Amino acid sequence: MKKYTPSAIEPHWQAVWAENKAYQASEAKDKPTFYALEMFPYPSGEGLHMGHVRNYAIGDVLARFKGMSGYRVLHPMGADAFGLPAENAAIQRGVNPREWTLKNMERIRTEQSRLGNAYDWDRYVGTCTPEYYQFTQWLFLLFYERGLAYRKKGAVNWCPQCATVLANEQVEDGLCWRCDSEVVKKDLEQWYLKITDYADRLLSGIDELTEWPDKVRAMQRNWIGKSEGARVTFTIPELENESVPVFTTRPDTLYGVSYMVLAPEHPLVPQLIAGKPNEAVIHEFIGQMKMENELSRTGSDVEKIGYDTGAVATHPLTGEAIPIWVANYVLMDYGTGAVMGVPAHDERDFQFASKYALPILPVILPPDQTEVLEGEWKEAFAEEGTLVHSGPFDGMNNRKAISAIADHLEEIGKGGKTTSYRLRDWLISRQRYWGCPIPIVYCDTCGVVPIPKEDLPVVLPEDVTFDGKSNPLATSESFRYTPCPSCGKEARRETDTMDTFIDSSWYFLRYTDPNNKELPFSPEKANEWMAVDDYIGGVEHAVLHLLYSRFVTKVLHDAEMLKVDEPFKRLFTLGMVLKDGSKMSKSKGNVVSPIEIIEKYGADTARLFVLFAAPADGELDWNDAGVDGIFRFLNRVWRMAQQHADLVREKPEGKLEDRVAQGLNRLLHQTVKKVTTDAGDRYQFNTAISAIMELVNGIYAYPAEGDRGVLAEAVEKTILMLAPFVPHIAEELWHDFGYQGSIHDGSWPTYDEKALVLDEVEIVVQINGKVRHKAVLAASLDKTSIEKTILAEEKVQDLIEGKTIRKVIVVPGKLVNIVVQ
Structure with a gap:
């Protein structure tokens, strides 16, 4: 008998499969299609870990199963190859990020091959190659043409450690998602994509994703954060009645507004405090707030800090003057950067008003109360009740008043019903080298000029300086200056690169047509395979990658390049791989290398263990x-x-x-x-x-x-x-x-x-609970027939001879217990 020797068997078959292109996706149309896809890896210097092995093993089992079940399968792989880690590695080692990344890409491909994964390697894509990022740029220009890409100046999230801007989604609990450094605010002119134009479609589309985990769908709903409410317009007399819009979900409390709060970063604040007693103090406060992250300003246990600007706003319904404050708990990124203070009916406002002795004006009474008693308003009341001190709305149930007051605001031109979203436009500018260049130039004559698609790609230059302090592209003379595509005069290139989530928001489409030199993909080929039937990866991508991919897919659907408008039909989020109860990491010294396991036991053992040891969606x-x-x-x-x-x-x-x-x-x-x-x-x-x-x-x-x-x-x-x-x-x-x-x-x-179906079953016969006999009976017999047949057997009659049957217990298909005395 031959000995089982994985070290001989596995390389042999991997070579045979590679030579025969065994897993090349078939172009024939004689079978139904199945697109199996695992999230592609980032080619770091650490190589693969067992979490990767688990991810790939799940996808590989599905791909192979579907192939054996009569489908023609597309199962590709690639590398999410741009990003900060490679650039930081280049700075540390004095090498070009391209050299570092390509070497790691090849290493990971080798490791993936050693696992025996059934990939169509002819479709491999690396997002850092000009052949790929040419079409990332092409897609940017498509967005620009459709009015979905724009540039504006504003306060952005800045990671001092990474020296780059972060999208809101990349700030987790006030920290950089990549390096855990504290994020601060910085004013910069940046490029954005109008994902908010698709907010409603992204939200309603979640209902169609019935094969996605409920927790992921909930996370996307919460991030989009749709709120129905009202827009209320306050005016500021000293600024020539400048309008300040406020969004509120509680217009029923409008008569209880006793102050207004602006975010320290609000553009009107400098004008409001000019020449006022608090001007210097508030400017210092603004500087402090720009250095603080969202969590340190808005957490429930964070002290509310504010300053009176000395200015007032006019209440839209009463005409009364209400003081305008600035406070740490109001953010420019959310809503309009302005909130109305209703301390009697909002806990946060109640705390703020109590601290600074601002008026508390109850306008909703509890059902068991008929009047506001002096000195008895000890906490905010946010439940259902009856309006008081609310002009023509007195006596109305406050829930019904929400709509009525919103309608009244619209009638008098002071606001009206509206919808607000937590979602903000996607900030894609990054002040880094190792990313996709933005195909835009700035011409003193022509202004902002997109690079013609036929002139793509805009290739990353080699003459750059990596000092970790500045944008490397800005150090390249050969890159910065170029003729304007429109007038031919000298112009300046955009030196920011795109957020790497751009690259991963469409890679699954490139797999369908990876060698196309004219388009990102042929609509015909993409429509043949899309949507992805099974998409497998970590739940940590529930908001960022998945939301962006859905957005890009919907834009391409509208551009008539795709029939589908959702990229992933079925989503599976696998659990983490732990060791000694902790997530595997080099810092903890608990990493298990897949290569070590392969060399000792073989890839088949590694694959089977990660699939068998725990449910795939649970921790292993x-x-x-x-x-x-x-x-x-x-x-x-x-x-x-x-x-x-x-x-x-x-x-x-x-x-x-x-x-x-x-x-x-x-x-x-x-x-x-x-x-x-x-x-x-x-x-x-x-x-x-x-x-x-x-x-x-x-x-x-x-x-x-x-x-x-x-x-x-x-x-x-x-x-x-x-x-x-x-x-x-x-x-x-x-x-x-x-x-x-x-x-x-x-x-x-x-x-x-x-x-x-069982034709016959073996029945255990017990006498007073002790096994004394076994009988084979027809599986179809009911309880009565089983009892009658067993009691009629000669062996059983001998066992109970001379005894009185007190009870017969029948468990169909298993046993009969005869209780005798």
């Missing part, structure tokens, strides 16, 4: 003993297949003439059904593998004199079912069975529902 705690157990199981499968290889070649016909043969046949069909359902439809890979293990046990327990045809079929189909999980050992054994073609081109086993 690494266990060395568990890995060893999987290796032993594969050795057991190997011995089983080798022992019966000649029998499988013979293919004897199964007779199914005895209960033992029928039992193994039933177990086989039960296993096929469970693996098909659990692995192919439900992502329950651990239970599917467990079922195969039980079948292997059943084969080992099968008697030597049993029906040979049933045994041969069970052995062969066991290897077929294992093929998506452990492709190398399955391929080797398949050829040992005498087959010439690849097992992965074989047909997935089918099951017969009739074979799952």
Whole structure:
């Protein structure tokens, strides 16, 4: 018998698959399509980790399963290759980011190949190559042409450590999502994409994503943050009645406004405080607020700090003058940068007003109260009640007054019903080198001029300085200055590059047509494969990558380049891989290298362990003993297949003439059904593998004199079912069975529902709880028939002779307990 040697088997088959282009997506139209995709990796210097292995193994099982189930499969791979880590590595090592990144890309490709993943390598894309980012630039110009790309100056999130701007979505709890540095505000002129134009469609589209996890859909809804409310217009007399809009979800409290608060960054603040007693203090306060992150200003436990500007605003309904303050808890990024203070009915406003002795004006009474009692308003009341001190709306239920007051504001030209969103336009400018150049020049004569599409790509230059302090592209003389595409005069290039999330927001489309030199992709080819049927990756991308990808897809749908307007039909978010209860990381010294596992046990063991050790959407705690157990199981499968290889070649016909043969046949069909359902439809890979293990046990327990045809079929189909999980050992054994073609081109086993039905069952007979007999009965008998048949058996009558039957307990299909005295 041959020995199971992964170090010999796996490289051999990987070479054969590569030479034969075994996993190249078919161009034939004779089968339905299936697009399987795992989120592509960032090519860092650390290589792959076991979290990657888990991600790829899930996608690979699905791709192989669908291929064996009659689909033509697209299963590509690439590298999300632009970004700060490569640039920072270049600064530290004195090398060009391109050199660093391409080397890491090749390393990861090699590691992915060693895992035996069924990728169509001819479709590989690296987002840092000019062949790819040419069309990232092309897409930017499409957005620009459609009025969805624009440039404006404003306060942006700035990471001092990374020396670059961050989108709102890239600031997590006030920290940079990449390096955990504290983010501050900085005024810069930047490029944005109008994702807010698609806010409603992005929100309503979530309802169609029925095969996405509920938690991801909820996260996207919350990030878009749609709020129905009213726009209220206050005016400032000393600024010639300058209008200041406020968004509120509670227009019913409008008569309770006793002050207004502006964000320190609000553009009107400098005018309001000019020459006022607090001018210097407030300017200092503004500077402090620009250095603080959102969490440090708006957290529930953060002290509310504010200053009176000395200016007043005119209340739109009462005409009264209300003081204007600036405070730390109001942000320019949200709403309009201005809020109306209603301390009687908002807890935050109540705290602020109490601290600074501002008026508290109750306008909603609780149902059990008829008047406002002096000195008894001890906390904000935010429940349903009746309006008081609210002019013509007195006596109205406050919930009904929300609509009525909003309508009144519209009638008098002071506001009206409106919708607000938490979502802000996508800030894509980055002051870094290793990203996609923005294809724009600035001409003193022509203004902002886009580069013609036929002149793309705008290629990253080599003559740059990496000092970690400035934008490297701004140091390149050859890049900065170029003729204006419109008039030919000297112009200046945009030296910002695009956010790397731009690159990953459309890569799945490039895979459908990776060699197109004229367009990002052919609509015909994209429409053949899109949407992605199964998309697999981490839940950490629930807001950023997935939201941006949905936005770009909808824009391309509107541009008539795509039929679909959602990119991913089914989304699966896998759990993290832990070791000793903590997420694997180099800093904790608990990283397990996939290559080490492959060299010791083989890729098939690594794949099978990460799929078996825990449900795919749950956390997986690494266990060395568990890995060893999987290796032993594969050795057991190997011995089983080798022992019966000649029998499988013979293919004897199964007779199914005895209960033992029928039992193994039933177990086989039960296993096929469970693996098909659990692995192919439900992502329950651990239970599917467990079922195969039980079948292997059943084969080992099968008697030597049993029906040979049933045994041969069970052995062969066991290897077929294992093929998506452990492709190398399955391929080797398949050829040992005498087959010439690849097992992965074989047909997935089918099951017969009739074979799952038990004709007979073994019934345990107990007398006063002790097992005394076993009987084989028809599985279809009901309780009464089972009892009657058992009591009529001669052996049972002998056991209870001379005794009185007090009770008979029948558990159909299992046992009969006869209680006697």
